[in-house]
Amino acid sequence: MSDEDLVRRYVADRDPADFRELVERQTPRVLRLVASVLGPYRQGEVEETVQDVFVRLHQKIDRFSGEASFGTWLYRVAYNIALDRVKLARLRLPHVDIASLPPLAAHGDPQREALDGERARLLAEAVEGLPPLYRSVVYLHYWQETPVDEIATLIGAPPNTIKSYLFRARERIARFLAEKGLTR
Amino acid sequence: MTPDDLLQSLREIPKPELSPFFAAKVERRASTRRNDGGLKAAAPWLRAYWLVLAFFAGGVLLQHWTGVVMIVCAAAVAALTPEPSPSR
Numbered sequence: 001m002s003d004e005d006l007v008r009r010y011v012a013d014r015d016p017a018d019f020r021e022l023v024e025r026q027t028p029r030v031l032r033l034v035a036s037v038l039g040p041y042r043q044g045e046v047e048e049t050v051q052d053v054f055v056r057l058h059q060k061i062d063r064f065s066g067e068a069s070f071g072t073w074l075y076r077v078a079y080n081i082a083l084d085r086v087k088l089a090r091l092r093l094p095h096v097d098i099a100s101l102p103p104l105a106a107h108g109d110p111q112r113e114a115l116d117g118e119r120a121r122l123l124a125e126a127v128e129g130l131p132p133l134y135r136s137v138v139y140l141h142y143w144q145e146t147p148v149d150e151i152a153t154l155i156g157a158p159p160n161t162i163k164s165y166l167f168r169a170r171e172r173i174a175r176f177l178a179e180k181g182l183t184r
Numbered sequence: 185m186t187p188d189d190l191l192q193s194l195r196e197i198p199k200p201e202l203s204p205f206f207a208a209k210v211e212r213r214a215s216t217r218r219n220d221g222g223l224k225a226a227a228p229w230l231r232a233y234w235l236v237l238a239f240f241a242g243g244v245l246l247q248h249w250t251g252v253v254m255i256v257c258a259a260a261v262a263a264l265t266p267e268p269s270p271s272r
């Protein structure tokens with residue numbers, strides 16, 4: 001049964017098992033999307049935000065018209081809820097705590113580890129400084145290891161547009177890192 | 185080292201996982217919201233009920249000084265009790 005049919009059946013019968021089935025089907029993708037919008041340095045907020053998405057779904061499910069696919073509709077809701085949380089967090093605490101960034105793999109060589117730590121810090125600063133859409137696409141692709149086609153579904157844009165977002169994001173990151181003397 | 189090489193290192197950061205019984209937790213939160221909605225719908229009727237009751241009870245209590253004292257005590261308790269924090 002498709003998601004759209006399941007939604008229609010839930011709206012008609014209000015069987016909690018149908019809603020639970022929808023949640024279980026969509027959780028992996030919503031989790032990836034929400035995590036990529038919040039970023040790896042706000043992982044403590046991910047579960048609550050994913051819960052917020054499904055609670056909102058439960059409240060607004062009657063409004064699903066079926067014009068777009070259910071996934072497209074749900075991912076837009078998820079993206080907006082996660083983005084609102086990021087904006088709120090930035091109002092409260094404008095800067096990401098760069099010191100909390102996880103170091104790259106340890107080598108046992110203190111000089112090399114210090115260099116890796118500096119690279120990780122600058123990379124985090126570069127990615128966190130990107131516009132929200134670029135940042136989410138970068139995290140989806142590189143951190144969540146999501147294929148471009150699936151990113152396109154989650155973001156609601158054609159795959160070529162996602163590739164162009166990735167290209168432009170890499171350009172901005174390269175410029176930032178070159179200014180800091182980290183790359184050529 | 186290119187930006188792409190650096191970005192590849194992001195995959196070493198652990199990915200978030202949800203707690204067990206996540207779907208059940210969502211269902212519980214969603215049903216709590218539904219109950220809140222029921223309470224909100226009933227609130228105007230409850231207010232009208234308490235208003236009518238307070239009107240008649242006040243009329244009876246104001247006929248004797250002990251009733252006046254009771255009203256003053258109830259008003260003081262209501263004024264001094266902190267409001268509950270808004271639920272999520």
